[in-house]
Amino acid sequence: MKVHQIKENCLYVSDLAKTRQFYEKLMGFELISFVEGRHVFFKAGSSVLLCFLPEVTKSETKLPPHFAYGQQHLAFEVDLKEYEVWKAYLKEQNISILHEQHWKDNLYSFYFHDPDQHVLEILPPGIWE
Structure with a gap:
C-alpha cells in the first residue's frame, strides 16, 4: 500500500x-x-x-x-519564482513576516500568522525532497 x-x-x-x-x-x-x-x-x-x-x-x-x-502550523508550497512575490504581497497586505528560515541548497521559507494566530509558512519545492 x-x-x-x-x-x-x-x-x-x-x-x-x-x-x-x-x-x-x-x-x-x-x-x-x-x-x-x-x-x-x-x-x-x-x-x-x-x-x-x-x-x-x-x-x-x-x-x-x-x-x-492553540497555534497550529501549515506550510504552503509555491513555485520558487513566486516566493519573493508572495512575501512582498503579504507585506503589502500588512501581514507581518515572523521569521525567514534558511534551509539547505540556498532555499528559504517564511512564516506569518492567520487571524487565529496559526503559524503559516510559504516554501518553495525542494525543502523536503
Missing part, C-alpha cells in the same frame, strides 16, 4: 467570516463549502483546507469528534 499525499488539513478557528476573508480573499484559495456556525472549506492546490469551529466538531455525533486549540 502507498499513500499518495495528505489530502486534507484541518485548522480550528474562532471566526468563520474572518477565516473565509483571509483564505479566500487574501490567500486566493477557492471556496468549497461554507456552513455558518460549523465550517469553511477551501481548495489549496491539490489539497483541501478544512476550517472548523472546535466547539462544534468536538461534540460531533455523525462523524468522530475532532478539535484542537
Whole structure:
C-alpha cells in the first residue's frame, strides 16, 4: 500500500467570516463549502483546507469528534519564482513576516500568522525532497 499525499488539513478557528476573508480573499484559495456556525472549506492546490469551529466538531455525533486549540502550523508550497512575490504581497497586505528560515541548497521559507494566530509558512519545492 502507498499513500499518495495528505489530502486534507484541518485548522480550528474562532471566526468563520474572518477565516473565509483571509483564505479566500487574501490567500486566493477557492471556496468549497461554507456552513455558518460549523465550517469553511477551501481548495489549496491539490489539497483541501478544512476550517472548523472546535466547539462544534468536538461534540460531533455523525462523524468522530475532532478539535484542537492553540497555534497550529501549515506550510504552503509555491513555485520558487513566486516566493519573493508572495512575501512582498503579504507585506503589502500588512501581514507581518515572523521569521525567514534558511534551509539547505540556498532555499528559504517564511512564516506569518492567520487571524487565529496559526503559524503559516510559504516554501518553495525542494525543502523536503
